[in-house]
Amino acid sequence: MTLIRSWVETANDPDCPFPLNNLPYGVFSTAGTKPRCGVAIGDQVLDVTALERAGLLHLGDTPLLDRAAWNPLMAAGPVVWNRLRTILFGHLAEGAGTRDQIEAHLHPLSAATLHLPFNVTEYTDFYAGRQHAENMGSIMRGSPDLPANWLHIPIGYNGRASSVVVSGTPIHRPLGQTKSPDADAPTLGPTKRLDIELEMGAIVGTSSPFGAPITTETADAMIFGYVLLNDWSARDIQGWEYQPLGPFQGKAFGTSISPWIVTAAALEPFRTSVPERVKPLLPYLTESKPGLYDISLQVLMQPEGAKTATVVSETNYSRMYYSAAQQLTHHALGGCGMRTGDLLGSGTISGPNKSEYGSLMEMSWAGREPFTLDTGETRSFIEDGDTLTLRGAAKGSGYTIGFGDCTGKILPAKRNPFVG
The missing domain is CATH 2.30.30.230 (Fumarylacetoacetase, N-terminal domain)
Incomplete structure (x- = not known):
């Protein structure tokens, strides 16, 4: 077009x-x-x-x-x-x-x-980027091997709709429990490993009834549009709490979205197929048409006082392993009723090269390889005063489909009411 x-x-x-x-x-x-x-x-x-x-x-x-x-x-x-x-x-x-x-x-x-462009009814975040999942396995477990279920289902968890905010809303560094490997007990305090996750958010337009599974075709038609999504993450809080039930406080303090809903109709010319399956999916997850979109994405980081931001990552939404329609279909499989205003986070979008990683955890390899900004400063994780911005665009013939920036500035943690 x-x-x-x-x-x-x-x-x-x-x-x-x-x-x-x-x-x-x-x-x-x-x-x-x-x-x-x-x-x-x-x-x-x-x-x-x-x-x-x-x-x-x-x-x-x-x-x-x-x-x-x-x-x-x-x-x-x-x-x-x-x-x-x-x-x-x-x-x-x-x-x-x-x-x-x-x-x-x-x-x-x-x-x-x-x-905020819509009332967020529920929020579900997925873990559906293969490169990100392999990177996190290498960092956390010393092996890129995926969990046994990963190539068969889009893994996700239910987040907090109340924590979804529009671009430009400041985010306070969260408090939480953390535990050093050599400590006998956890401590309470601000996270020291504050991170981002570069994601796309799919917005459910029409609902599905409680108790009724849906097809990928139905799911695709239910999706009203998309936003950029930054699922802020406290990696040290998450690392202590996530076993055996997964993310909780490390993810519940803030999720930023871009201010404009780009409709599925506007993105239709940019459809592209999911990657080739490593293992065949069960038939209910197969799609009759390409489920992803060719959307170029950037992450920019700007320390407080800096005149310009540094592009620290560039990747593409087409790097995902599962589409939003597949995620929505699996979500409803057991009878979960999907509602107007439900928000589905794609999961962190990373490519095969370090310049395409969608989180600072990957970019700095858990702090072991700090990276340098254009200002000359180095970072492993986010410091107070830093502003993080996500940008996305699909390029047509003589035109651009944009989302508006998804931006958040990190403010210091609020006073800890549990200490003197």
């Missing part, structure tokens, strides 16, 4: 992340206005809540965009999703007859405050 031209001239720049081909969905506010639903186009955000109220956007018998969240629209299903996209194309395409009416509802993105 090539660029679809818009009368919003900035949307026609090949490097603009928000062309007419994209139309990502977010929630924004401006000075004196409450948060409402908006669509990014060029360097502007279109107030679609106002469009619906003005009768310029009719999606059904009841309003779907009158809340500061996209959940009602998401729950309405693919037919309505496509209707909205078609109407927006009609209003924003070059030569549109409604330009004068629509222009009144555009606001500069530079003057907008962005909020």
Whole structure:
């Protein structure tokens, strides 16, 4: 697909992340206005809540965009999703007859405050990147061998929806229990091994009933869109607590997502197949069409006071071993009802080269190989004041599909109330 031209001239720049081909969905506010639903186009955000109220956007018998969240629209299903996209194309395409009416509802993105774009119902994080799993095995157990189940099922755990925050929200260094290998007992204090995980987040639009498994085709149709996702991780807290039940406090203190939901429709031209299976999957996990997307990803790190950020990793979403549809299908297999607003983290996305690793744990090999930033400073894990940014883009013919930055600054731990 090539660029679809818009009368919003900035949307026609090949490097603009928000062309007419994209139309990502977010929630924004401006000075004196409450948060409402908006669509990014060029360097502007279109107030679609106002469009619906003005009768310029009719999606059904009841309003779907009158809340500061996209959940009602998401729950309405693919037919309505496509209707909205078609109407927006009609209003924003070059030569549109409604330009004068629509222009009144555009606001500069530079003057907008962005909020969490949807109400997160549940959050599940997966461990579905093969290179990352092999790297972690080498680091933690001295062997890249995968767990016996890894090549057969997408492994995951249920996280905390209440800890999901929008890009730009500061994250405090968490407190937790840690134990040194030579210590007799654990201690309580701030994590010393604070890390990121470069992930994509898939957002469930339509629900599935309790007790009913779904197919990969159904799962694919249920996914409304995608965000960048940083699952912040306290590696030392996680290392002490994770056996035998897995992550808990080491993962529960913060998960950042990018502010714009890039729809599955916008990403359709970038579909790509999952890697060749090392071992055959059971039939319920097979897919009838490519399940991943060609999305280039970056991790940037900027110490406090530094004028520029250092790119510390560059990889691609196509490195994943399991697709979001496969993850969703497996999630519902035992009868778990999936709900509108469920968020699925892909798992850390790493490639075969060190420059493609998606966590600092891998980049520094658990602190044994510190890396150097452009400032000359070295890092093994995140220090207070550091800002971490994830970026993602799919490149078409003359256009770019972007997500907006997923950024978080680490603040010092809050006062420990359990010490004098």
